[in-house]
Amino acid sequence: xxxxxxxxxxxxxxxxxxxxxxxxxxxxxxxxxxxxxxxxxxxxxxxxxxxxxxxxxxxxxxxxxxxxxxxxxxxxxxxxxxxxxxxxxxxxxxxxxxxxxxxxxxxxxxxxxxxxxxxxxxxxxxxxxxxxxxxxxxxxxxxxxxxxxxxxxxxxxxxxxxxxxxxxxxxxxxxxxxxxxxxxxxxxxxxxxxxxxxxxxxxxxxxxxxxxxxxxxxxxxxxxxxxxxxxxxxxxxxxxxxxx
Amino acid sequence: xxxxxxxxxxxxxxxxxxxxxxxxxxxxxxxxxxxxxxxxxxxxxxxxxxxxxxxxxxxxxxxxxxxxxxxxxxxxxxxxxxxxxxxxxxxxxxxxxxxxxxxxxxxxxxxxxxxxxxxxxxxxxxxxxxxxxxxxxxxxxxxxxxxxxxxxxxxxxxxxxxxxxxxxxxxxxxxxxxxxxxxxxxxxxxxxxxxxxxxxxxxxxxxxxxxxxxxxxxxxxxxxxxxxxxxxxxxxxxxxxxxxxxxxxxxxxxxxxxxxxxxxxxxxxxxxxxxxxxxxxxxxxxxxxxxxxxxxxxxxxxxxxxxxxxxxxxxxxxxxxxxxxxxxxxxxxxxxxxxxxxxxxxxxxxxxxxxxxxxxx
Numbered sequence: 079x080x081x082x083x084x085x086x087x088x089x090x091x092x093x094x095x096x097x098x099x100x101x102x103x104x105x106x107x108x109x110x111x112x113x114x115x116x117x118x119x120x121x122x123x124x125x126x127x128x129x130x131x132x133x134x135x136x137x138x139x140x141x142x143x144x145x146x147x148x149x150x151x152x153x154x155x156x157x158x159x160x161x162x163x164x165x166x167x168x169x170x171x172x173x174x175x176x177x178x179x180x181x182x183x184x185x186x187x188x189x190x191x192x193x194x195x196x197x198x199x200x201x202x203x204x205x206x207x208x209x210x211x212x213x214x215x216x217x218x219x220x221x222x223x224x225x226x227x228x229x230x231x232x233x234x235x236x237x238x239x240x241x242x243x244x245x246x247x248x249x250x251x252x253x254x255x256x257x258x259x260x261x262x263x264x265x266x267x268x269x270x271x272x273x274x275x276x277x278x279x280x281x282x283x284x285x286x287x288x289x290x291x292x293x294x295x296x297x298x299x300x301x302x303x304x305x306x307x308x309x310x311x312x313x314x315x316x317x318x319x320x321x322x
Numbered sequence: 323x324x325x326x327x328x329x330x331x332x333x334x335x336x337x338x339x340x341x342x343x344x345x346x347x348x349x350x351x352x353x354x355x356x357x358x359x360x361x362x363x364x365x366x367x368x369x370x371x372x373x374x375x376x377x378x379x380x381x382x383x384x385x386x387x388x389x390x391x392x393x394x395x396x397x398x399x400x401x402x403x404x405x406x407x408x409x410x411x412x413x414x415x416x417x418x419x420x421x422x423x424x425x426x427x428x429x430x431x432x433x434x435x436x437x438x439x440x441x442x443x444x445x446x447x448x449x450x451x452x453x454x455x456x457x458x459x460x461x462x463x464x465x466x467x468x469x470x471x472x473x474x475x476x477x478x479x480x481x482x483x484x485x486x487x488x489x490x491x492x493x494x495x496x497x498x499x500x501x502x503x504x505x506x507x508x509x510x511x512x513x514x515x516x517x518x519x520x521x522x523x524x525x526x527x528x529x530x531x532x533x534x535x536x537x538x539x540x541x542x543x544x545x546x547x548x549x550x551x552x553x554x555x556x557x558x559x560x561x562x563x564x565x566x567x568x569x570x571x572x573x574x575x576x577x578x579x580x581x582x583x584x585x586x587x588x589x590x591x592x593x594x595x596x597x598x599x600x601x602x603x604x605x606x607x608x609x610x611x612x613x614x615x616x617x618x619x620x621x622x623x624x625x626x627x628x629x630x631x632x633x634x635x636x637x638x639x640x641x642x643x644x645x646x647x648x649x650x651x652x653x654x655x656x657x658x659x660x661x662x663x664x665x666x667x668x669x670x671x672x673x674x675x676x677x678x679x680x681x682x683x
Contacts, residue, residue: 097563101559120393120397120398121394135408171393174369175370175385176370180390183384258616259394260390260393261580261609
């Protein structure tokens with residue numbers, strides 16, 4: 079900086095000003111998402127700290143860029159409009175569109191119906207107490223031939239999913255499994271059998287209690303829940319399940 | 323497509339000074355910008371759910387899923403991109419061309435091998451490897467080193483080797499982990515040598531592209547009396563803007579593809595020894611997930627897909643996906659990027675399909 083010229087007398091260096099604002103806004107957006115707890119809608123919670131650090135680094139880069147806002151020779155703005163417009167997109171998306179975890183509308187494209195909802199899942203099962211199993215544990219058990227005996231107790235939480243495909247009917251309790259971020263989400267779930275299962279609306283969160291039974295979907299036998307009770311619950315803090 | 327135009331114009335301007343007329347189409351460009359702005363505004367309105375007619379509710383849900391997937395990719399990649407940008411900034415400040423020249427082997431083969439192993443020292447994934455490679459090449463590192471580094475670093479680094487081992491040792495054994503590492507090095511070195519010695523490498527065009535960027539970089543900051551951290555951050559700013567635009571475009575393309583072409587449609591497509599490889603390679607491009615975590619995603623394909631196909635997913639995915647392919651255009655001429663994509667796709671497919679056929683899987 080030229081020490082003989084007061085910063086205020088220098089012309090505004092628009093690229094530096096715009097970049098400072100964009101860097102601050104992106105950093106603040108990430109921090110606010112972390113504070114409001116909605117980062118879990120996008121990424122595995124183990125990355126939360128990393129994202130907070132990234133937000134702080136963004137603000138730091140913004141601070142260092144801020145010192146060039148008044149400059150003797152302003153940088154040309156021409157040709158940078160596209161870059162700035164593109165970086166504005168995540169900021170606008172993040173502020174104007176309410177954060178929402180993946181729901182029933184995308185589940186249809188992320189599961190293979192007909193066989194078990196959830197395809198092949200692997201991993202260890204927590205215990206023999208099937209009442210403590212999550213929907214992911216049930217998917218692991220069924221895809222690794224460790225399905226427990228019929229009548230075993232079931233107690234799971236998830237959202238209501240009613241496939242609208244022509245060849246499938248019924249109601250599922252479903253949940254997404256995320257190993258890294260929403261981009262790799264896959265669905266797991268079990269069909270609900272019984273009178274309690276009717277009249278549920280898509281995407282409402284429920285706790286289902288009942289016992290293991292079997293049903294035929296798409297010509298194949300698959301596990302299902304014979305429902306004893308359905309309790310509406312609020313959306314969990316972590317809407318997704320995570321492989322261990 | 324305006325970002326490509328943008329890039330084209332800048333390259334064209336450089337070329338223009340050599341007597342070639344830049345191919346600018348102002349009307350078409352203005353139309354593309356207007357259409358882009360209109361789309362974003364419409365998406366923001368429908369997505370916000372404010373005063374949206376009830377007929378549009380399914381579209382609102384779709385859009386919100388799109389935004390969630392986009393943010394998944396964007397937020398996940400941002401810390402790794404920033405790490406790469408800071409590493410690149412540190413190279414800019416602390417590695418002098420002389421020192422670099424002394425460290426790099428003279429032979430093309432030596433440089434390629436060194437490039438493929440450099441990730442062990444600079445742990446960056448695909449978003450970070452490109453800015454780092456670009457900086458190394460600006461400092462005078464040969465193109466063979468740059469290409470090998472870009473292709474191999476996302477896999478050949480401590481974090482990814484550990485995550486691959488954690489995911490696969492219990493399922494497919496150590497040999498699978500060794501295959502991933504070995505195949506990545508082999509392909510990276512092979513492509514680096516092929517492109518480094520043929521006209522596809524286009525050494526001069528790369529130099530031109532890099533010097534053009536270098537020029538951009540030197541506009542602001544030259545305050546050598548700054549603290550080390552301020553200097554590091556000052557250099558990071560420009561690089562961040564240049565790379566993050568591709569993260570935004572790549573993230574949106576991947577999210578759009580995922581919303582329009584369901585991943586299960588791909589996985590349902592093929593199970594044979596040939597088709598399974600091609601399907602998982604396409605999936606790797608569409609998912610655009612970071613190499614630090616792709617092992618855990620691949621784990622869910624065990625049993626459905628042959629090991630060769632999993633290997634194709636884990637070797638090709640880190641080399642090429644939507645966002646990294648776009649980012650590569652900042653560092654290499656488009657001709658080289660196309661050659662890079664085709665060669666790596668071809669080699670990975672050829673080797674893993676052979677594995678599937680020989681292995682009888």
